[in-house]
Amino acid sequence: MLELVDLSKKFKQNDAVKNLNMFIEKGEIIGLLGPNGAGKSTAISMLSSLIEPTKGDVRFRNKSMIKHPAPLRNVIGVVPQEIALYEDLTAEENMQFFGKIYRLRGIQLKKKIDEVLEQIGLTDRRKDIVKTFSGGMKRRLNIGVAMLHDPEIIIMDEPTVGIDPQSRNYILETVKRLNKEKQMTVLYTSHYMEEVEFLCDRIYIMDKGNLIASGTKDEIKRILSAEKTISIQADRWNDEFIEELKQNPTVNRVTVGEKEITIIIPREVNMFAAIIKMAENADVELNSVDVQTPTLEDVFLHLTGRALRD
Amino acid sequence: MIGILQAKFKMFLRNPWTFMLFTGMSIGFALILGGSGLTTISVPVYSENEEMQQSFISEKLEESDAFTFNWMTEDELKDEIANGRAEIGVILLEHDYRFIVGVDSPNRSMLEQTVRGAYVEKFQQDNILAAANATTDAEKETVLENLQETMESPVFEMNRSSFRSADTFVYDDTFQRLFGFTLFFVIYTIAYNVLPILVEKKDGLWDRVILSPVKKWEMYVANLIYSFFEGYLQVLIIFLIFRYWVGVDFHGRFLETLLVLIPYVFSIVALSIFITALVKNAQAFNAIIPIISVSMAMIGGAYWPIEIVESEFLLALSKINPLTYGMEVLNGIAVYGYPLEELVFPISILLLMGVVLMGVGIHLMERRHV
Numbered sequence: 001m002l003e004l005v006d007l008s009k010k011f012k013q014n015d016a017v018k019n020l021n022m023f024i025e026k027g028e029i030i031g032l033l034g035p036n037g038a039g040k041s042t043a044i045s046m047l048s049s050l051i052e053p054t055k056g057d058v059r060f061r062n063k064s065m066i067k068h069p070a071p072l073r074n075v076i077g078v079v080p081q082e083i084a085l086y087e088d089l090t091a092e093e094n095m096q097f098f099g100k101i102y103r104l105r106g107i108q109l110k111k112k113i114d115e116v117l118e119q120i121g122l123t124d125r126r127k128d129i130v131k132t133f134s135g136g137m138k139r140r141l142n143i144g145v146a147m148l149h150d151p152e153i154i155i156m157d158e159p160t161v162g163i164d165p166q167s168r169n170y171i172l173e174t175v176k177r178l179n180k181e182k183q184m185t186v187l188y189t190s191h192y193m194e195e196v197e198f199l200c201d202r203i204y205i206m207d208k209g210n211l212i213a214s215g216t217k218d219e220i221k222r223i224l225s226a227e228k229t230i231s232i233q234a235d236r237w238n239d240e241f242i243e244e245l246k247q248n249p250t251v252n253r254v255t256v257g258e259k260e261i262t263i264i265i266p267r268e269v270n271m272f273a274a275i276i277k278m279a280e281n282a283d284v285e286l287n288s289v290d291v292q293t294p295t296l297e298d299v300f301l302h303l304t305g306r307a308l309r310d
Numbered sequence: 311m312i313g314i315l316q317a318k319f320k321m322f323l324r325n326p327w328t329f330m331l332f333t334g335m336s337i338g339f340a341l342i343l344g345g346s347g348l349t350t351i352s353v354p355v356y357s358e359n360e361e362m363q364q365s366f367i368s369e370k371l372e373e374s375d376a377f378t379f380n381w382m383t384e385d386e387l388k389d390e391i392a393n394g395r396a397e398i399g400v401i402l403l404e405h406d407y408r409f410i411v412g413v414d415s416p417n418r419s420m421l422e423q424t425v426r427g428a429y430v431e432k433f434q435q436d437n438i439l440a441a442a443n444a445t446t447d448a449e450k451e452t453v454l455e456n457l458q459e460t461m462e463s464p465v466f467e468m469n470r471s472s473f474r475s476a477d478t479f480v481y482d483d484t485f486q487r488l489f490g491f492t493l494f495f496v497i498y499t500i501a502y503n504v505l506p507i508l509v510e511k512k513d514g515l516w517d518r519v520i521l522s523p524v525k526k527w528e529m530y531v532a533n534l535i536y537s538f539f540e541g542y543l544q545v546l547i548i549f550l551i552f553r554y555w556v557g558v559d560f561h562g563r564f565l566e567t568l569l570v571l572i573p574y575v576f577s578i579v580a581l582s583i584f585i586t587a588l589v590k591n592a593q594a595f596n597a598i599i600p601i602i603s604v605s606m607a608m609i610g611g612a613y614w615p616i617e618i619v620e621s622e623f624l625l626a627l628s629k630i631n632p633l634t635y636g637m638e639v640l641n642g643i644a645v646y647g648y649p650l651e652e653l654v655f656p657i658s659i660l661l662l663m664g665v666v667l668m669g670v671g672i673h674l675m676e677r678r679h680v
Contacts, residue, residue, distance in 0.1 A: 045517075048521060049521070050517050050520065050521070073521050073522075074523075076521065078517065078518060078521055080513075080514030080517060080518065081514070082512070082513045082514045083513065084510075084513050084514035084515040084517070084518050085515070086317055086321060086515075088320075088321040088324050088325055089317060089320060089321060089324075093317070093320060097313055097314075097316075097317045098518070098522075100312075100313035100316075101313055101314075101519055101522040101523070101524045102522050102523065103523060129324075145518070146518070149522075
C-alpha cells in the first residue's frame, strides 16, 4: 500500500536519512525504532509529504507521491511529537477546528467529535480548556484530532513522550483497539522498545540515518539466536573485573552500567562459574547473575553497541 | 481559512489581556503626558459680595476651559497660596479684581486675560443696557435677548487667519503623544499576534493543517488578516476614545485619520512577519521586539518630533522606518490639515514597505522551514 524507495534526506552536510527502504501493508502496525537523532522524524516527515526527499521516492498504491501528494494526504492522519493543539481552546473546540479543516460540518462533525472523544476517554473533559489538561490528556487529544477524518493510515511520532505510565498504557491500548476495530494502518515511531514489542507486527530499526534491521519481532530477535545475554548485578565494579570480562575470548560484547553489566556470549557457552570466579578474584561482591532471553533492546545493543536511550 | 479565523477570534475573546494592556498603556501615556485637555488649573476665588457667585462674571469664568475657579473664604484662599496648593488666587470686586500671586508663571497672564475678558464683557453689556434705557428687569431681559439673537446672526463676520511657509514646524503636544504612543504600542500588539505563526510552526500545528485540504496560503492570509484586525482594532479604540470621550476633534478629519492608519498597520504586520522569519525561536523574538520597537519610536518621531532631530545619520535611518511615515501621515491630516493627495508619498512608502517585507518574510520562512 505504501512504500519508501531508497529515500534519503540531506540537511547541509548532514545525512539525516540514508537510502531508507520500507513498506507498509493495510491493517499493519509498523514500528519504527531508534534512539533520538536516528532519523525517524525526518523519515516520517518525508513519508507524510511534509518535506521533500533529497533522493528516492514515496509510493502510495504504486504511484509516486513526491510531486503530487494529495491522494496520500487525504488518507493519512499525523500525530506529531509535540502537542500540536490550540491550548487556549477547549478539547471540543480543538476538535471542531481540526474537523472543519477536513471539511466536516454540522451533524457529521458533531457525531465524529463524540465518537473520537469517547475513544480517547475525554468525553467528560470536552468543555475544558486544553492548557488545564495533564500531559497524558493532551497526548490523547493530540491523537484524537488526527483521527477525526477517519484516516486509513495513522502516523504517530513518539506519542507517549513525557507522560505517566497510566496514560501511556491507555494510549497503547487505544492504538491497538483502533487497529483491530477499524483496520487502521499504524506507523508508530518510538525509542521505547517495550512499546514497539507490545504493539507492532513488523519493526524497522534505524540508527544514524540508516536502516539497520527490519522484520517481524521474531525475525529480529533471531538475529541474536546464536547468542545470549547475561546480566550481572552488583553495587560497585572495579576496572580489573571489567577488563577481565572484556579480555575473555568467549564474550562478544560488554556494556557497563552503574549497577549492571550486560555481556553477550555464544548460546552454547556456559560462563556462570567463570563469572563468579572472576568476581572473587577482582574482589567484586555480586548481587545476581541472570541469563536472559533476547529482547529487541538486546538486538539494538548488538547492532549498534549502544543502548536505545543513550 | 474561516475556521482558522474563528479559532483565532475565540482565543482572543478568551484571553484579551495583552491587547487590553497595550491599548490601556497607549491611552494612559497619551493622556498623562499629552496635555489632552482633561487637566485644568485650579484657581481659588473669593469675593466679599456673596452675590458675585451668581453673577454674570462668575458664569463667564466657569466657561473657561483652562481654569477651574473654586469659591472659598479669603482666609482659605490665602492659605491655598501660602501652602503652594495654588499658584494664583483671585479676589473679585464689583467693578474690579485683584490677584494674589504665589508663583509668577505664564499662567498668570492667561488668567488675567480670562478674568479681564469677563469684566470687559460685563461692562459692554452694562453700556448696551444703559444706551437702550433699560431700567427694569423685564426691559433688561428683552434687550439682552435681542442682543443675543443679533449676535447669533451677524451682518458680517470677521475671520482671522495666519500664514506659515510649508516648512514651518507646528507642534501639537496632544497629537504628538496620542499618535506617538498609539503607533508605538500597536507594534507590540501586532508583533505578539504574528508570533504564534512561529510557535505553531515549531509545535507542528501548521504541519497538521498543511496535510489537510486547507492550503498554505490560506493559513498565511488568515493569520495576517487576524493580526491586522487586532492591530487596527487597537488604534481604532484609542482614537475613538480620544475623539468622543476626551474630545480631541482631529481638526474635523477623524475618518480620514482612521483611513490613513491602514497602510501603517499593514506595514507593521509585514515587518513582524519579516522579523519572525529571521529569528530562530520565540525567545529570540521576545528579546528583539522591544529593541526594534523602541528604536523605531526614537528615530521615527514617536517620543519627540522628528523635526528636532539634527543628526544626519538618525534622519537617514528614519527614512527606512515605517513609524516615521505613520507619524507623517497622521500629523499631515490632523495637525497640518493637508489633503489626502499631499500624503500619497508617505502612504505609498508604507504600502511598498508592507509588500516588500511581507514578500521577503514569507519567502524566508518557507526557505528556512521556520
